[in-house]
Amino acid sequence: MSRTIDAVVSPTQTNTIPADISGQMLDLDEDDDLEVFSKDSTLAEGSMFNASMQTSPGSMVNQCKFEEDDEGDSKDIFITVDNPESHVTAIETFITYRVLTKTTRSEFDNSEYEVRRRYQDFLWLKGKLEEAHSTLIVHPLPEKFVVKGMVERFNGDFIETRRKALHKFLNRIADHPILSCSEDFKVFLSAQAWELTTYKKQGPGFLSRMGETVRAVANSVRGVKNRPEEFNAIQEYVEDFSNKISSLDKVTQRIVKEQKEYLEELKEYGPTYTLWSGSEEELAEQLKGVAGCIERCCKETEEQVGHLSDTLVPVLHEYVLCAETLKAVLRRRDNIQAEFEAKNEALATKKVDRDAELSDLGFVWGSLLGKNPEEARHQRQERLDGEIEELKEEIDKLEDRVEWANNALKGDWGRWQRSMRGDLKSAFLSTAEKNVDYYEKCLAVWETFLLSQRTEPSEETDRDNTP
Amino acid sequence: MLSVYQIYLLPVYSVYCGSTISPSQIPLYTKCIMRLKVILIFYSLQDRTLILKDIKSRDLESTEFGKHCSNSLFTNPCLFLPCTLFVQMVQEGSTLLRRMEISVAEAEKRTGKNTVNMQEIFTVYLIETRSIDAITEGHNPAPDSLWRRYSEFEILRNYLLVTYPFIVVPPLPEKRAEFVWHKLSADNMDPDFVERRRVGLENFLLRVASHSVLSNDKILYHFLTEADSRIKALSATFKVKNPDKRFTEMKHYSDELQSLTSQLLRVRARVADRLYGVYKVHGNYGRVFSEWSALEKEMGDGLQSAGHHMDAYAASVDDILEEEEHYADQLKEYLFYAEALRAVCRKHELTQYELETASSDLIFKKQQREELATGMVRTFSFKGMTNKLFGQETPEQREAKLSLLEEQIVQGEETVTEKTVACEEYVKGAWVDMQRFKEQKDRDLREALIGYAIMQISMCKKGIQVWTNAKECFHKM
Numbered sequence: 001m002s003r004t005i006d007a008v009v010s011p012t013q014t015n016t017i018p019a020d021i022s023g024q025m026l027d028l029d030e031d032d033d034l035e036v037f038s039k040d041s042t043l044a045e046g047s048m049f050n051a052s053m054q055t056s057p058g059s060m061v062n063q064c065k066f067e068e069d070d071e072g073d074s075k076d077i078f079i080t081v082d083n084p085e086s087h088v089t090a091i092e093t094f095i096t097y098r099v100l101t102k103t104t105r106s107e108f109d110n111s112e113y114e115v116r117r118r119y120q121d122f123l124w125l126k127g128k129l130e131e132a133h134s135t136l137i138v139h140p141l142p143e144k145f146v147v148k149g150m151v152e153r154f155n156g157d158f159i160e161t162r163r164k165a166l167h168k169f170l171n172r173i174a175d176h177p178i179l180s181c182s183e184d185f186k187v188f189l190s191a192q193a194w195e196l197t198t199y200k201k202q203g204p205g206f207l208s209r210m211g212e213t214v215r216a217v218a219n220s221v222r223g224v225k226n227r228p229e230e231f232n233a234i235q236e237y238v239e240d241f242s243n244k245i246s247s248l249d250k251v252t253q254r255i256v257k258e259q260k261e262y263l264e265e266l267k268e269y270g271p272t273y274t275l276w277s278g279s280e281e282e283l284a285e286q287l288k289g290v291a292g293c294i295e296r297c298c299k300e301t302e303e304q305v306g307h308l309s310d311t312l313v314p315v316l317h318e319y320v321l322c323a324e325t326l327k328a329v330l331r332r333r334d335n336i337q338a339e340f341e342a343k344n345e346a347l348a349t350k351k352v353d354r355d356a357e358l359s360d361l362g363f364v365w366g367s368l369l370g371k372n373p374e375e376a377r378h379q380r381q382e383r384l385d386g387e388i389e390e391l392k393e394e395i396d397k398l399e400d401r402v403e404w405a406n407n408a409l410k411g412d413w414g415r416w417q418r419s420m421r422g423d424l425k426s427a428f429l430s431t432a433e434k435n436v437d438y439y440e441k442c443l444a445v446w447e448t449f450l451l452s453q454r455t456e457p458s459e460e461t462d463r464d465n466t467p
Numbered sequence: 468m469l470s471v472y473q474i475y476l477l478p479v480y481s482v483y484c485g486s487t488i489s490p491s492q493i494p495l496y497t498k499c500i501m502r503l504k505v506i507l508i509f510y511s512l513q514d515r516t517l518i519l520k521d522i523k524s525r526d527l528e529s530t531e532f533g534k535h536c537s538n539s540l541f542t543n544p545c546l547f548l549p550c551t552l553f554v555q556m557v558q559e560g561s562t563l564l565r566r567m568e569i570s571v572a573e574a575e576k577r578t579g580k581n582t583v584n585m586q587e588i589f590t591v592y593l594i595e596t597r598s599i600d601a602i603t604e605g606h607n608p609a610p611d612s613l614w615r616r617y618s619e620f621e622i623l624r625n626y627l628l629v630t631y632p633f634i635v636v637p638p639l640p641e642k643r644a645e646f647v648w649h650k651l652s653a654d655n656m657d658p659d660f661v662e663r664r665r666v667g668l669e670n671f672l673l674r675v676a677s678h679s680v681l682s683n684d685k686i687l688y689h690f691l692t693e694a695d696s697r698i699k700a701l702s703a704t705f706k707v708k709n710p711d712k713r714f715t716e717m718k719h720y721s722d723e724l725q726s727l728t729s730q731l732l733r734v735r736a737r738v739a740d741r742l743y744g745v746y747k748v749h750g751n752y753g754r755v756f757s758e759w760s761a762l763e764k765e766m767g768d769g770l771q772s773a774g775h776h777m778d779a780y781a782a783s784v785d786d787i788l789e790e791e792e793h794y795a796d797q798l799k800e801y802l803f804y805a806e807a808l809r810a811v812c813r814k815h816e817l818t819q820y821e822l823e824t825a826s827s828d829l830i831f832k833k834q835q836r837e838e839l840a841t842g843m844v845r846t847f848s849f850k851g852m853t854n855k856l857f858g859q860e861t862p863e864q865r866e867a868k869l870s871l872l873e874e875q876i877v878q879g880e881e882t883v884t885e886k887t888v889a890c891e892e893y894v895k896g897a898w899v900d901m902q903r904f905k906e907q908k909d910r911d912l913r914e915a916l917i918g919y920a921i922m923q924i925s926m927c928k929k930g931i932q933v934w935t936n937a938k939e940c941f942h943k944m
Contacts (some may be wrong), residue, residue: 048503093788103830237762241759241762244759244762247755248582248752248755251748255748255749260749262741262744262745264738268734268736268737269735269738272731275730278726279720280909282913283913286917287914287916290677290919290920371615387828421763421765421766424766424944425766425941428937432934432935432938432941433938436931438930439930440931442927443931444930445925449920450921450924453917453920454914
């Protein structure tokens, strides 16, 4: 297994590992793996990741530093997405976002890039990354359309939400040890618009992509037979997690809605006290005081709702999308394994064929062609042997591919879980903190009011005497 | 002595204690209520017999039913009320309604400027009237109609209240959608509310127009037939000429207090409802966190305990709102107090009005005496005319008249003195108590507001605690 991989990753190659694998995965049935291999290497020319990446992909993945915890120190690339602008052409209207990159990585020619990208470009990037690393977990993109809620694509809130999500997306890629090395990623960040268009046109054509889809569908129909237990566990987890996170998403959105309705009513509440104060003499002060308190609480409530919408809601939503991504990744891994299993079965069948007696048909063929039966059989067996050898080679490659895919996924799975924990923990923490802050501020408002009431000396004695 | 009958007119759910009448009037009443599908119950005060009369049959006859219930009717006529056997006021009432059909046909929105020159939207109701005679004669004339808004009905009712203080005047439907505890129609513009109000206003008019005393009122007739704003002038002129200004102000205040507290209570109820929703939804966090914690290894404990705190948070709202109800009750007390306050002011108006009536009566009588004595006719009078036309009275007749007048004047002066004293005493006593009330109100409401602030503080403290705890749990995730 590792033998084959080492051949792939020979010291003479200066291409990035991911590109290798992508070559392998796409053009499996072609005999010119190595050629395709080198084709990719030209594309990846000049991009250098790490010389230490010359071990099996599995261990490579493990070796990569998953240094989310001390990211601050080792971060060498900073990306921002901002400045949405509307573009109107004859055919369509669309929004572009400015993508600003600052980096010290050597594979980039400059240290700063400023380009404009539209949503479609992000989609393309995601697609490329998933193609190249089908069992790595690529952070989800914001949705193409929003079914409920906002209808317009050009609504301000929608654009802002999208912008933030796109920003996160790119940064997540940048943080990922493998994905951030992707050539496609680099081109995305650095190429001017027309360059990007040209670049997009290269690479595996439509037909080969179609082929992959067809294969994928065929494999998914066939299904995987011997899924390793750990992936079963992951599968189950993902199912459950998906349900839970969807529930949380819904609950949180409901809270936001209820809170907003509460705010609406609260806004009408304060003024009723003010109105009343107009008819009173002694009580006017207090009534206005209460009205003021309520108004201030209104402001705090508004802030709190805003915080919820900006902090917790997007994160939960992201992870709802993540759950779907995970399901897709697991499916792809299954497909890879299914392909391997299929080929194995094919091999077994061929072997059976070869060891079988000469069939009547073969005999007939042979005699038609004027060959004598012995020769015909011998030829046939030779042919079968050759095919079996080919199959075996393919199977070896597939096996490696399976192993690599599994390891990639395992590695990334741990990384994803840590990410998820971190993200959700900090989102909930932030929410809890904001809520504490909210109540503290409201408390202060009412305590100030109470204080102002208690400091009136003439009333003190009165109150003590009243029943 | 003639048999006297007491009439009980039983429209939908209330009893009118009509006046006592003599038998000769029975046919009149019968004719009046031709179209009513109610049954008149006459019972003779003398011989305690009960007569039930079904309108349609027109004959006086006693019925089985009467024999059943006669006892309870004698002891407590009001017990008769729920008996819907009789009761079906389908169409219009009587008295005025013997002459005309009345209905409140439609409602429409209008915009206009109010007293402070601000744009407002209000609803007007179409009052349609038709002469019954015209209908029964086979013509079918188009109804006369005019538009009136709710406030005009209010003015009419207030006028009736003061003019006939011994009559239980029918009420008007709600001015606003009061005390709505859920989202449905807290809105005066809501079509259902407007429709219900239309029906209520029609009901009011029918009851008034079917009342033996009220229906004869000229102002009522004008209200129904003349589309002018005289009704507005009415609110100014029907009143007392010289009420104590303080009482007028107090009455204003009582109106305001009533409407302000009821508005406050309404909004508070809605706020409470929404707050309840917010807290309770957090309970779902509890459930989902708990389920989720089963999936996670590291996060499990943190999530589980956070979930408990979310449950606690959701549950805490019950106590919070329970406490707030006490505050609402304190406000409600003063909402109802406002009514009592208004009653005191109105009573003053009544006593003042009686005084003024007695005074002007006296003045008139004195004038008459003067005229009679001097022979000069000061003002035009019918009597004066007839005198001119048909000759003067004899000196004896004049003497008799004069001495009668003198008697009446003496009486009148006594009455005026009495009433003046009564009025002054009333004003004194009432004013003292109104001051007491004012102080009590200020004290109580101040307490209530402070109490409210304390409740808010307590709620905030609870919130701080829950979320601080939750924060701790999240840290452990």
